[in-house]
Amino acid sequence: MFEIVFLGTSASAPSVRRGLSAHVVKHNEYRFLVDCGEGTQRQILQSGLGFKRLNRVLITHGHLDHILGLAGLFSTLSRWETIEDIEIMGGKWALERIEALLYGVRVIPPGKKTNINLKLREVQAGIIFDEDDFTITAFPVSHRGPDCFGYIFEERARRPFLPEKADALGVPAGPLRRDLVNGQAVTLADGGVVQPEDVLGPQIPGTRYVHVGDTGRTDNILAACRGADTLVIEATYLEEEAQMAHDFAHLTAAQAAQLAHDAGVQQLILTHISRRYRERDVVAEARAIFPNTVVARDFDVFQVRRGECVKVEPEKK
Ligand SMILES: [Zn+2]
Ligand SMILES: [Zn+2]
Numbered sequence: 001m002f003e004i005v006f007l008g009t010s011a012s013a014p015s016v017r018r019g020l021s022a023h024v025v026k027h028n029e030y031r032f033l034v035d036c037g038e039g040t041q042r043q044i045l046q047s048g049l050g051f052k053r054l055n056r057v058l059i060t061h062g063h064l065d066h067i068l069g070l071a072g073l074f075s076t077l078s079r080w081e082t083i084e085d086i087e088i089m090g091g092k093w094a095l096e097r098i099e100a101l102l103y104g105v106r107v108i109p110p111g112k113k114t115n116i117n118l119k120l121r122e123v124q125a126g127i128i129f130d131e132d133d134f135t136i137t138a139f140p141v142s143h144r145g146p147d148c149f150g151y152i153f154e155e156r157a158r159r160p161f162l163p164e165k166a167d168a169l170g171v172p173a174g175p176l177r178r179d180l181v182n183g184q185a186v187t188l189a190d191g192g193v194v195q196p197e198d199v200l201g202p203q204i205p206g207t208r209y210v211h212v213g214d215t216g217r218t219d220n221i222l223a224a225c226r227g228a229d230t231l232v233i234e235a236t237y238l239e240e241e242a243q244m245a246h247d248f249a250h251l252t253a254a255q256a257a258q259l260a261h262d263a264g265v266q267q268l269i270l271t272h273i274s275r276r277y278r279e280r281d282v283v284a285e286a287r288a289i290f291p292n293t294v295v296a297r298d299f300d301v302f303q304v305r306r307g308e309c310v311k312v313e314p315e316k317k
Pocket of ligand 1: 011012021063065066214272
């Protein structure tokens with residue numbers, strides 16, 4: 001299961017109700033901050049998430065509405081000792097701008113040791129994170145400026161253990177069953193050998209969550225979005241301003257919905273919403289093409305599992 005906390009859902013500039021792009025994606029004890037627009041640290045506080053274990057940052061691209069909050073966040077974190085290491089992952093262009101932001105204006109004085117060990121890691125297309133029971137895969141996205149990326153969070157496929165089969169074969173509870181789950185054949189007390197295939201069910205695919213920041217095209221990300229349990233993507237414009245969407249390399253709500261339809265995703269969540277539109281008009285345009293669409297609001301929390309996405313109450317502050 002992946003949990004997504006929307007911290008900022010506005011495009012380009014904040015509005016009264018919407019902050020700039022920022023999200024936290026949680027899985028087990030892992031937390032990823034995805035983009036960090038201006039004001040994100042206050043949104044983190046208000047969401048009740050807190051800063052603990054927020055030591056991995058993924059950046060979709062280098063535009064200011066997705067990175068400017070890093071300066072404020074680091075200024076605060078460098079005064080505390082709650083986080084020792086932070087890794088920021090993003091494309092080359094985004095990292096150059098982040099480096100200039102954090103070191104150029106001396107949020108972190110060059111050469112000076114701070115409480116935080118900051119690591120900037122350049123992302124290339126492919127698997128960028130592989131730990132525990134899930135992976136994150138980066139894929140290229142076409143937007144203004146180079147090195148823009150979307151991210152696929154995916155749990156590993158697994159084969160469930162079938163206790164009734166183990167019982168029938170006389171495998172006792174305990175270490176032998178664990179070995180079978182880990183893919184090892186075991187020998188029973190009577191000398192009989194049991195193979196993992198004998199007690200494991202058919203493979204079940206893991207939950208797949210796809211996160212796209214700003215993009216002007218959908219055709220070249222169709223494959224990455226295919227079969228997603230949930231797709232989060234921008235919808236900066238409506239069709240009435242499709243030309244403007246094209247000129248600024250953004251999507252209309254209808255284009256995002258068409259992508260969700262073509263890619264066969266379960267749930268579409270739209271974000272990066274412009275102040276020029278009413279939310280209900282964005283929803284209506286998208287739902288006419290892909291009914292299973294919602295528009296995210298700041299502090300919305302969604303839990304994504306295989307085949308389902310449910311909105312849940314935020315954590316207690
Ligand atoms: Zn943006
Ligand atoms: Zn952008």
